[in-house]
Amino acid sequence: MLINPPSYVLSVLQQLERAGYQAYVVGGCVRDSLMGMRPEDWDVCSDATPEQMLALFERRRVIPTGLKHGTITVRSQGHNVEVTTFRIDGAYSDNRHPDQVSFVAKLEEDLSRRDFTINAMAYNPRRGLVDVFGGEKDLENHTIRCVGKPDVRFHEDGLRILRALRFASRFSFDIEKETEDSIRRNRQLLSNISAERIFKELQGILLARDATRILTAFPEIFVTILPETQATQSPKEWMDRTCDIAQAPENSFPMRLTLLLRNLTPPQARSVLSRLRSDNKTRHYVVTMLEELSKPLPTTRGEMRKLIGHIGLDEARALLCIQAILTPGKNVLEANRLLKEALAAPPAYTLRHLRIDGQKLLALGATSGPILGEILQRLLNEVQEEVLTNEKDALLRRAKELLALHAKTVPSTDSSPNLGCVCKSR
Ligand code: ATP
Ligand code: MG
Numbered sequence: 001m002l003i004n005p006p007s008y009v010l011s012v013l014q015q016l017e018r019a020g021y022q023a024y025v026v027g028g029c030v031r032d033s034l035m036g037m038r039p040e041d042w043d044v045c046s047d048a049t050p051e052q053m054l055a056l057f058e059r060r061r062v063i064p065t066g067l068k069h070g071t072i073t074v075r076s077q078g079h080n081v082e083v084t085t086f087r088i089d090g091a092y093s094d095n096r097h098p099d100q101v102s103f104v105a106k107l108e109e110d111l112s113r114r115d116f117t118i119n120a121m122a123y124n125p126r127r128g129l130v131d132v133f134g135g136e137k138d139l140e141n142h143t144i145r146c147v148g149k150p151d152v153r154f155h156e157d158g159l160r161i162l163r164a165l166r167f168a169s170r171f172s173f174d175i176e177k178e179t180e181d182s183i184r185r186n187r188q189l190l191s192n193i194s195a196e197r198i199f200k201e202l203q204g205i206l207l208a209r210d211a212t213r214i215l216t217a218f219p220e221i222f223v224t225i226l227p228e229t230q231a232t233q234s235p236k237e238w239m240d241r242t243c244d245i246a247q248a249p250e251n252s253f254p255m256r257l258t259l260l261l262r263n264l265t266p267p268q269a270r271s272v273l274s275r276l277r278s279d280n281k282t283r284h285y286v287v288t289m290l291e292e293l294s295k296p297l298p299t300t301r302g303e304m305r306k307l308i309g310h311i312g313l314d315e316a317r318a319l320l321c322i323q324a325i326l327t328p329g330k331n332v333l334e335a336n337r338l339l340k341e342a343l344a345a346p347p348a349y350t351l352r353h354l355r356i357d358g359q360k361l362l363a364l365g366a367t368s369g370p371i372l373g374e375i376l377q378r379l380l381n382e383v384q385e386e387v388l389t390n391e392k393d394a395l396l397r398r399a400k401e402l403l404a405l406h407a408k409t410v411p412s413t414d415s416s417p418n419l420g421c422v423c424k425s426r
Pocket of ligand 2: 028041
């Protein structure tokens, strides 16, 4: 059998069964096992109520994860196992959260509340596979199909629309016709879903191997969650954009998101990502990339070092990767060569890399104030442009010259720096 729950899961199943309860592994772990993949986590379901489970597992560490929904987390051999009481969901008045859940005695009822047939199978070593909705066949046929009537199921929970696209994208599955038509028809239900959940599903879709196919096939869904992208969107432009996404590495969500949002200005992208409650790191990455994409690429090693100092080395690499996708050609090849050369030399990207600091300038007789930063920045620029070596003696000599120049041009009472335009930054 393809389904082999590890011993820490079997131990929870056995303890429940010995006490006279039913117990099954269920959902994603059964699906993944049947596909020959290793499940990330194993969910267990049982007819034991949360109170009965708390009593049964009293010798184990138990976390009451979601008692109201019937879920507890049991520690077993150093692992967490979520165990949920068989349940059906009550009415959904907000298209997202059941108004109440009811615990039920039969596994089949619990399976009927699950979203897609491939996610609605359970397994127990003695009883074998329980598959009342044809999930195994749909797995074989690479099909995502709602359990029950799609319109009803999407009205209960609009997030299932994005879950369907995520599973289709992750496994390269097709969406069964009735389910697909219902997804398109009911897309407005997504407006009831919280931004955090939408963002998380979008991440799952973009990271999956078949993201491009799904983005291309369901433009209206993505316009519903990202209406800001619509303004400049022609079908051809959308197609180009989704094809570009396939060229970005599979594990790079921020890069794929940048490509998806690339027709927005940086402030527009910032506001879209704030609305979607993106984490700060991703938002900063996308906005930085869009800002840099609007500027010419570095054409000298000095400019390349400034770019790295400004946005960071990984980000500079990512920027070149994005540029190579968007505008492949001589300029990107040249920029990659400059990056390689800059990396082959000792780093000179930020003031941290300069072999002298403000203290050394003070020791030379400089007065404290903005002039210190100005001189250090100028020294860094000259090192970056390779007109000055990053060695202490050379830097001190040049610093003395700059201080003398400053003393000549600035009356002694005026401490404002006057070194000309010394801080050329991107
Ligand atoms: P993943 O590998 O992405 O975690 P999964 O199938 O385990 O996939 P989860 O979100 O962890 O997905 O949910 C576990 C199970 O709970 C699903 O397999 C499905 O049976 C059920 N489920 C989860 N979310 C929903 C939902 N919104 N509507 C109906 N059933 C759901
Ligand atoms: Mg899961």
